[in-house]
Structure formats: structure tokens, C-alpha cells
Amino acid sequence: MFVGDDDETPGPLSPRAVERAATVVSQLERMRPDAFAHARRVAALAVRVARRAHFPEERVEQVYWGALLHDIGELNVQVALFHHDARLDERDRIAICQHTTVGARWLSAVPGLAPLVPFARWHHERFDGLGYPDGITAQEVPLAVSLVGVCDAWDALTQPRPYRDPLTTDEAAEEMMRHSGRQWSGPLVIWTIECALLPSDVTDDCDDAA
Numbered sequence: 001m002f003v004g005d006d007d008e009t010p011g012p013l014s015p016r017a018v019e020r021a022a023t024v025v026s027q028l029e030r031m032r033p034d035a036f037a038h039a040r041r042v043a044a045l046a047v048r049v050a051r052r053a054h055f056p057e058e059r060v061e062q063v064y065w066g067a068l069l070h071d072i073g074e075l076n077v078q079v080a081l082f083h084h085d086a087r088l089d090e091r092d093r094i095a096i097c098q099h100t101t102v103g104a105r106w107l108s109a110v111p112g113l114a115p116l117v118p119f120a121r122w123h124h125e126r127f128d129g130l131g132y133p134d135g136i137t138a139q140e141v142p143l144a145v146s147l148v149g150v151c152d153a154w155d156a157l158t159q160p161r162p163y164r165d166p167l168t169t170d171e172a173a174e175e176m177m178r179h180s181g182r183q184w185s186g187p188l189v190i191w192t193i194e195c196a197l198l199p200s201d202v203t204d205d206c207d208d209a210a
């Protein structure tokens with residue numbers, strides 16, 4: 001059933017919309033190179049997982065751009081908060097969480113990018129409905145968006161943070177399997193781990209989807 005051609009996010013993107021998405025991505029690259037690097041890694045992995053899930057190519061393209069822009073709302077958050085090495089207070093935590101709603105609002109304002117809005121808004125929702133900003137479950141979040149959310153989590157675990165070293169791929173896989181079925185969809189976790197562990201010369205096909 002995971003073929004990505006059911007009632008998913010609206011699409012496909014028009015050529016003009018792709019141009020506009022690329023313009024927004026270039027703003028991210030210029031203003032937050034670290035966030036851009038994360039987005040590129042997530043997009044590369046998400047494209048592989050989408051193909052593993054037999055998404056049609058137009059849906060793969062949507063996943064690619066959705067992954068590149070999922071954190072665009074971070075441009076609204078003070079950079080220092082992302083490099084914080086202590087516990088965030090409630091106000092800072094709220095500011096970080098708002099990157100989802102702010103990003104969705106920004107993308108809604110760009111003609112033709114409506115299909116990408118759910119990626120910005122819902123990539124931190126959880127399988128069990130305990131995520132944010134809307135607390136909706138896997139049944140309500142498009143599969144393509146959940147897929148990007150899982151790839152986002154993989155990248156977060158395997159990259160260094162100010163308060164911890166990066167997890168090894170074995171540790172990250174173990175962590176994600178531990179939370180599959182609650183935080184993330186079980187099949188998406190398995191496919192993401194499989195695709196993340198493919199050799200890099202086979203997997204570096206991010207730009208193929210553009």
C-alpha cells in the first residue's frame with residue numbers, strides 16, 4: 001500500500017514553481033549554510049527512500065523539494081538557539097517549534113508552492129499524534145511528509161550536536177527501531193535505514209529528482 005499515489009499532498013509542481021522553490025533554497029544556502037547542508041542530506045536520503053517505496057517520479061520530485069524546504073522556517077529562529085549546549089527554556093523551545101508554522105506560512109505565500117506546505121508544517125508530527133505543531137497522527141499526515149520526517153530524524157541522529165557526538169549508523173538504527181510504531185512508521189524506518197546504509201556511489205542521486 002505504500003506507493004505514494006493515494007490522497008497525498010497536492011502536486012505536481014509546475015516548472016515555474018520549481019524555479020521559485022530553487023530561489024527559496026538558494027536563500028537558505030546563503031543565509032544558513034548549516035541548515036542548507038542538512039536539507040541537502042535529508043533530500044538525498046528522502047529521494048532514495050521514496051524510490052524504495054515505489055513513489056511515482058513526480059512524487060519523488062515533490063519529496064525532493066519538500067525535503068530541501070522542510071526547515072525553511074528556521075530562518076525565523078535565532079541561529080544561537082540551534083547551537084545551544086544546555087537545556088532550552090520554554091520560550092526558546094516554543095521559538096524553535098514555530099519554525100514549522102512559520103515555514104508553512106512562508107511557502108503558502110509563494111505561488112505554486114502549496115504542495116510543499118505540508119512538508120514545512122508537519123515534518124515534526126509523530127506516528128502516534130504526539131508531535132507538533134498540530135498533534136495529528138500518521139493517518140492525517142501525507143506519507144511523503146512522514147517519509148521526510150524520518151529522514152530528517154536519521155540525519156539529526158547521525159550528525160554532531162553541541163551536547164553530544166554523532167551516533168554511529170548502528171546506534172542510530174537501533175534508536176529509530178526502538179521508537180518505530182510510536183514516533184515513526186515502522187516500514188518508513190526500515191526503508192530509511194536500508195537506504196542510508198547503501199554505498200555512497202549508489203546513493204548520491206539527489207539531483208536526479210530535480
Ligand SMILES: [Fe+2]
Pocket residue numbers: 070071099123124
Ligand atoms: Fe524541523
